[in-house]
Amino acid sequence: GESVGLHLPTLSVQEGDNSIINCAYSNSASDYFIWYKQESGKGPQFIIDIRSNMDKRQGQRVTVLLNKTVKHLSLQIAATQPGDSAVYFCAETGFQKLVFGTGTRLLVSP
Amino acid sequence: DTEVTQTPKHLVMGMTNKKSLKCEQHMGHRAMYWYKQKAKKPPELMFVYSYEKLSINESVPSRFSPECPNSSLLNLHLHALQPEDSALYLCASSQDLGNGFATDTQYFGPGTRLTVL
Numbered sequence: 001g002e003s004v005g006l007h008l009p010t011l012s013v014q015e016g017d018n019s020i021i022n023c024a025y026s027n028s029a030s031d032y033f034i035w036y037k038q039e040s041g042k043g044p045q046f047i048i049d050i051r052s053n054m055d056k057r058q059g060q061r062v063t064v065l066l067n068k069t070v071k072h073l074s075l076q077i078a079a080t081q082p083g084d085s086a087v088y089f090c091a092e093t094g095f096q097k098l099v100f101g102t103g104t105r106l107l108v109s110p
Numbered sequence: 111d112t113e114v115t116q117t118p119k120h121l122v123m124g125m126t127n128k129k130s131l132k133c134e135q136h137m138g139h140r141a142m143y144w145y146k147q148k149a150k151k152p153p154e155l156m157f158v159y160s161y162e163k164l165s166i167n168e169s170v171p172s173r174f175s176p177e178c179p180n181s182s183l184l185n186l187h188l189h190a191l192q193p194e195d196s197a198l199y200l201c202a203s204s205q206d207l208g209n210g211f212a213t214d215t216q217y218f219g220p221g222t223r224l225t226v227l
Contacts, residue, residue: 008150034215043114043200043218044153089152096207097143097166098216100152 008087010105019077019108023090023101028071030092030099035064035075038103039086047075047088082108113137114219116201122225125191131222133184133201141165141207142184143216144176145200153200153218159184160207191226198223 013019025033031052036044050057050064050073057064063076073090085108091098114135123129133142141160145153158166159178173195175187184201198221204214 036218041223043116043202043220046215046217049215097155097158103150103152 008103008105010107012107012109013080015080015082015108015110017080019075019080019084019106021075021077021088021104021106023073023075023104025071025073025090025092025099025101027092027094027099028068030094032093033064033066033073034091034098035062035073036089036091037084037086038089044089077106080106080108082110084108114201114203114217116199116219116222118222119220120223120225122227123188123191124227125193127191128187128189130188131186131199131201131224133186133219134182135203135217135219136182137203137205137217138181139203139205139217140181141204141214142178143202143204144174144184144186145202145218147198147200147221157186158207165207188224191224193226196224196226 034049035047037047038044048059048062048064050066055066061078065074087103087105089103090101117132143158144156146156147153155168156170157176162178173190177185200221201219202216204216206214
């Protein structure tokens with residue numbers, strides 16, 4: 001399930017399930033979007049990116065969907081594994097910089 | 111290779127100390143960044159260097175002083191910090207600064223965990 005409050009929004013899934021992490025972005029002029037994974041005590045790790053002229057891009061077990069009409073970005077992780085447990089940030093391009101979303105914690109239980 | 115390295119990994123300092131954080135990349139990237147990250151929050155941009163020149167300063171207090179000695183190195187000099195400056199300090203680099211709203215992918219280092227007593 002998903003919870004929002006004083007803590008990071010959290011998505012809890014079972015190992016093997018598919019996960020969908022959502023992100024709303026703010027700037028319709030943004031041209032480029034990135035998903036980062038951040039494990040505890042580490043720096044953000046690049047997962048996948050997408051340009052505004054695309055609406056879908058696939059990587060290994062991950063897919064990013066972009067809906068420019070409603071300014072919505074999603075990250076789909078297939079067959080989620082315990083190693084996928086982390087905080088996931090979306091980022092959109094601001095003027096010469098990235099603007100990060102608030103993040104979603106993904107918890108994968110065996 | 112998309113590696114950005116940062117030293118030290120952990121740093122504890124008093125409010126009267128002077129210390130420096132170091133960042134290095136050998137990917138030939140011409141843009142480098144410093145971010146500050148508090149627990150459960152996204153990274154906040156502090157400084158951007160492009161071709162070794164300071165391009166963006168996000169109104170950071172002067173007790174943080176960045177330096178880019180060459181295209182591979184980025185330092186952050188710290189002096190007279192406050193306990194609220196305790197955070198994870200992240201360095202990142204990208205191929206270039208990008209053009210307007212078309213930013214290049216940024217690759218992050220592991221960060222320096224800073225504690226100010």
